[in-house]
Amino acid sequence: MSTEKAGYHHGNLRETLVRTALTLLEESGVEALSLRAAARGAGVSAMAPYRHFADKAALLAAVADQGYADLRDRLAAADTQADPRQALVEQGVAYVRFACERPALFRLMLGAPSAGAAPGPKAPAHQPPGPQPPGPKKTAGSGYDILSARVAGLVAEDRRDTAVVAAWSLVHGLACLAVDGRLHGMPGGMAAPEALARQVTSLFTAGLVAARPPSVSA
Amino acid sequence: MSTEKAGYHHGNLRETLVRTALTLLEESGVEALSLRAAARGAGVSAMAPYRHFADKAALLAAVADQGYADLRDRLAAADTQADPRQALVEQGVAYVRFACERPALFRLMLGAPSAGAAPGPKAPAHQPPGPQPPGPKKTAGSGYDILSARVAGLVAEDRRDTAVVAAWSLVHGLACLAVDGRLHGMPGGMAAPEALARQVTSLFTAGLVAARPPSVSA
DNA sequence: CGAGGATGTTTACAGTGTCAACAGAGAAGG
DNA sequence: CCTTCTCTGTTGACACTGTAAACATCCTCG
Structure with missing residues (x-):
């Protein structure tokens, strides 16, 4: 009180x-x-x-924080499968589903950073494109950890970082394309984005486990 | 005249x-x-x-068209390799490089659609999230065709559509994350986005060729 | 040369983010 | 109890935006 x-x-x-x-x-x-x-x-x-x-951007950041919490919860809730490959697929589906269910929030969270303070009287106008990750720092960072742990179970250590970036890029790109209606003209694009997410992430994880450079297979 | x-x-x-x-x-x-x-x-x-x-959005669309042309040219120029796998990697690198070199243009082209007409007196305000791909229709569609043709050389026909969507999602997601500075906290994220693009697309294409369901390998 | 249409200007309005100065309410201290 | 002080919220103003309506200008065609 x-x-x-x-x-x-x-x-x-x-x-x-x-x-x-x-x-x-x-x-x-x-x-x-x-x-x-x-x-x-x-x-x-x-x-x-x-x-x-402090300004409009601060309000938007607070709104985005709500979204980060929701997304993190969804990713965690999707991580129930024991098989890391299935878990990875479910996480990707959850990510895309979140984006499709709350598109405006998703864009606010993971779109262009600090697109808030626009037409004021004094416009500092530009920011160096370098150090500015005001987005999913700690909150979605947990989601990142979940993802990272699952990927670790699928690929050798020397490819782990690359695989994590690839996995995030894959689902993030699919989410962006779906949210922005960019898949409508495509052959497989008419399917529900969730189904697409399942197919795409399945394909990706299958490739991950199949393409092991060490001398194990064959 | x-x-x-x-x-x-x-x-x-x-x-x-x-x-x-x-x-x-x-x-x-x-x-x-x-x-x-x-x-x-x-x-x-x-x-x-x-x-x-007609309005601000029309100007932005005209600006975006310039970008579509440039992107298409770059993708075509990157498609010189004979090996479809190498060609696919080079296309992905070119896509990410374009995004990083012209981030504002990239976001205008492939970010939220029609974010132009904002604070007018009468705001129709919302659009049904369904039919609206005002972006890379025909122009970047050629880029899409190039991509599609290369993917076709790598995967069986029944997985082709999925693989094309996955490939585009992968590079698009990486481009978005890089442009928005969202890779800075990641383990492999400190590398130059182009190098990341090469690693990520290489990993993806390796998985594509390795995970062939028909009874050819082994 | 006159009519008409394309092109550009002026004026005005509603809406926005934000600064500056002011007003009320609740607590701190005499 | 009364004063004062600090949060909190209000009013007014400014610079800026996108856009509608009316007007001016210039080129072209008949």
């Missing part, structure tokens, strides 16, 4: 703002998610959010 | 606008690319672009 819960003026505005912003995002799209609209939805004035968030 | 070339009032505004917008995009980022800024850079008034583009 002493931390930040019960009522000052509004109650707890911060949480209300995040929830309102998330609703706005998922029901009306990114372009409808403005700071003023969130404030309006929370029943406060346009400047009130600035008592809880 | 009768088509649209020599001078009316400005010369050919349309091309100037596209060029200005492209420069703005690549030198100052998406958030600096406004219709008014493009007009300003072209030396005309804010409303002049509307004689050549």
Whole structure:
């Protein structure tokens, strides 16, 4: 009760703002998610959010954090299979399913970083493309750990890092293409993205286990 | 001379606008690319672009078309190797290299569709997530054909569609992750994205050729 | 030379992110 | 109890955006 819960003026505005912003995002799209609209939805004035968030990007980051938590939970929940190959497939399917079920959130989380502060009066305008991973740092990092552990069970150690990057790239790319409707013209693209994810990740993991360089097979 | 070339009032505004917008995009980022800024850079008034583009999204689409052409050329230029496996790797590297060299353009081309018309007075606000591939229709479709042909040389016909989707997903995902700086915390992520692309696509193609279900190997 | 259409300008409006100055509510201390 | 101070929220303003309507200009065609 002493931390930040019960009522000052509004109650707890911060949480209300995040929830309102998330609703706005998922029901009306990114372009409808403005700071003023969130404030309006929370029943406060346009400047009130600035008592809880430094700028629009900070609100968006808070919304994205919700998404990271949900995604991490889903990946963990999909990691029940004992066979690492099956587990990897299920994780990939869960990743793509998340993206398809919550496309706007997914894009906010893993799209272009800090696309929030746009048309202000003073625009610093550019950022060096180097050091800026404001996204799935620690939260989705756990998801990354889960993925990494599963890949470790499938490939030799010298190819592990490459395989992890490849696995993430595969499902992330499929998720992006599906979410952005880029698979519609393709031969296999008419299938449900989840089914596609299953096929694609199965193909990938099959290749992983089949292409062992050490002298074991044959 | 009768088509649209020599001078009316400005010369050919349309091309100037596209060029200005492209420069703005690549030198100052998406958030600096406004219709008014493009007009300003072209030396005309804010409303002049509307004689050549229906709205901001149309300008962005024209800019993206430049990118599709460049990407297609690069993919074609990378397709010189005789060995389909090597050719596939080179295509993937070229794709990732394009994304890393022109990140803003890449995101405009293959990011969220129609993210142009944002804060107008009347906002229709949402689009059903179904039929909307305004991106690499015909242009990058040629790139798709090149990719498809190469994959066809590596896998059996019943897995071909899946393999094509997987290949595109793999390089597209890697490109997105690299462009958005999402690989910096990863074990193998410190390497140059091009080197990563080579490793990842090599691993993938190796798996493709190794995991043949018909009774040929062994 | 006059009509018409293509092209560009001015003005205006609604909406946005954000700064500055102000107002109310709840706690701290006399 | 009253004062003061610090959160919290409000009002007003500014610079900027995309875009509609009305007007001006210039080229071309008849």
